[in-house]
Amino acid sequence: MGKQIIIIAMLLAGIQLATAQGFDTKRITWNDLKDVRFKKRLNIELGMFFLYPTFGPKVAVLDGRELIIKGYTIPIDTEGTFVVSQNPMAMCFFCGKAGPESMIQLKFAKAHHFKTDEIHSFKGRLRLNTNNVNELNYILEDVEIED
Template identity: 45%
Template structure:
């Protein structure tokens, strides 16, 4: 091989790897027989689903699915703080009925500010979450913990319980918030 062939081959290999979609090999969140797969919608954890009435609940809170949280549209409105138009959420009737009640949700932990205990739970792992542009804002829930939380790792799969609040006016926070959040041990 001459001196020029090696760099050309390595460049071609690197370009091939950079342009290949490996997402079909990704299996985040699959946990045995009761696997939760983030493309399926409803969580399958064995606690029962309030939408279908299936199963026996081990907690006072029912489960909420990411599919249920997708019941939102957006409207463009002027925002004085940013001096421009911003998309504001318009919650559907089904998701409005969920507000103010305690729910359980499963997802991937996204640390926002570890020192202050600011976290979000996401439908998708970090590499495919809202922050990376691969999902919508409805796929993330801001967590307001009851007490100082333990330190979570990025993409740690967790089960969280909290009171669902809808945010349709504060553009500096997520549209979904869990107040009085605590981790649920499986």
């Protein structure tokens, strides 16, 4: 009986250690984000049409999860806003070579600076954005570099 208790205690300690070390963090690829459909709708406030997403079940289960993804850094403005892209700048969504699902907006706790098309892995909590046209559809919050 004593050995069984020790073994159970060791197993529980291992599970707690694995959780504390981030083993519940899911490493994803860009293919994991493709379960999404877009529909063009008029944004009355801005008087323009935008693509609004409907996330499929494969993407919906990732909402709120801590994830790691690797891609190319692309600056969005001069204030330090960056996205990570499946493709380099010449092939990115904004250039017409891919869809909105190929980019993730990065929100860092502290400022970072990257050159265009640097390749990095980023860890953060994914938030799905269905309505705010001022942000991307995929947003990674509390981002850390995971190289």
